[in-house]
Amino acid sequence: MPINVPKTLPARSILERENIFLMEEKRATTQDIRPLNILILNLMPNKQATETQLLRLLSNSPLQVSVDFIHTESYQPKNVPKTHLEQFYLTFTDVKHKRYDGFIITGAPVEQMEFEDVDYWDELTEIMDWSNRHVTSTLHICWGAQAALYHHYNITKSERADKISGLFTHELVEATNKLVRGIDDEFTVPHSRHTDADYQSVADHPDLLILDHSDEAGPFIITSKDERHIMITGHIEYDADTLAKEYQRDRDRGLDVHMPTDYFPENNCDNIPKNRWRSEAYLLFSNWLNYFVYQETPFKW
Structure with missing residues (x-):
């Protein structure tokens, strides 16, 4: 089923070449169904690449999905044209009166800073508090996951001796959880980060559930038991060459x-890497949209 995106969004032409089912606003409004309304706070520097990656994964659903992007007001992004933000992005002020079925908070290249030292931390905490009242389920990615664990559950992060970068094998420990339905018992995930959330604090927290394990990378999927917050510590949305x-x-x-x-391939950086996590990425996003968003959100807020 289609995902509703603006006709002139740069990601659209890429997704159309991949035969992703897209729909324009005019056609979407003529369908007698309510779309899932998804909000994305895009904190990544290369916003256009992240837009394409996330829209691709959100498209694999039997439901119509409508997406709003927002950027921070307290910090002006430096790596994206101002015209792109003006044309395709809103701010929290523009949307805080609304309710959304799902919300995605991306990663950000600020993980080696203390949370409170991040320029937009106060704004982000306001948005995360707002999400508790205005969103059915929120998906937090990489640093966004660490920020959520810290803000919602008071779980700190620590610096790794070396940056973790590459593909790492994870083993499911909660294979019957509906969020990982269809995912293999062992699966591969890209990671790219300098810090870890404190594992024991996560494992001991009465409101959190760890769904998988990796000796090298730690848990990849952490979910709150009320299914309102999903924290993924890696970048399963990444392209093959990211x-x-x-x-x-x-x-x-x-x-x-x-x-x-x-x-x-062959541990030679001149060789072109292959995407070995695509099926898990589509399944994870599809399961989140279906079981944690669509099945739980009211038809009318």
Whole structure:
């Protein structure tokens, strides 16, 4: 079923070439069904790449999905044209009177900072508090997951000795949970981060459930038991070449970074990496939309 996106959004042409089912506003409003209304707070520097990645995964649903993007008001993004934000993005002020079926908070390149030192932290905490009252279920990605664990559950993060980057195998420990329905007992996920949420604090928290385990990367999926908050610690939305671009970016900056683990074929960075997590990504987003959003959200707020 289709996802409703603006006709001129740059991601649209990419998704159309992939035969993703897209629909324009005019046609969407003539269908006698209520779409799922999803809000995305995009904190990633390359906003257009993240838009494409998330819209691709949201498209794999039997439901019509309508998406609003917002950016921070307290911090002006530097890596995206102002005209793009003006044309395709709203602010929290524009949407805080609304209710949404689902909400996505992306990662952000600020994980080595203390939460309170992030320029938009106060705004983000206001948005996260708002989500408790105005959103059925929120999906938090990477740093967004760490921010949610800290703000909602008082769980801190710690610096890793070395950045974790690459593909890591996770094993399901809660295989019957509906969020991971259809996902293999062992699955591969991209990670790219310098910090970890405190594992024991997560495991001991009475309101949280860890769905998988990895000796190297820790848990990937953490969910609140009321299903209002989903925290994913990696970047399952990434394209096949995203880790390669990050690796090259860090090398160009003169940083001492290791090659992403189990990522490049034959461990040779001249070889083109393959996407080995696509099916899990589609399943995870489809399950979230179906079981945690559609099945729970009221037809009328």
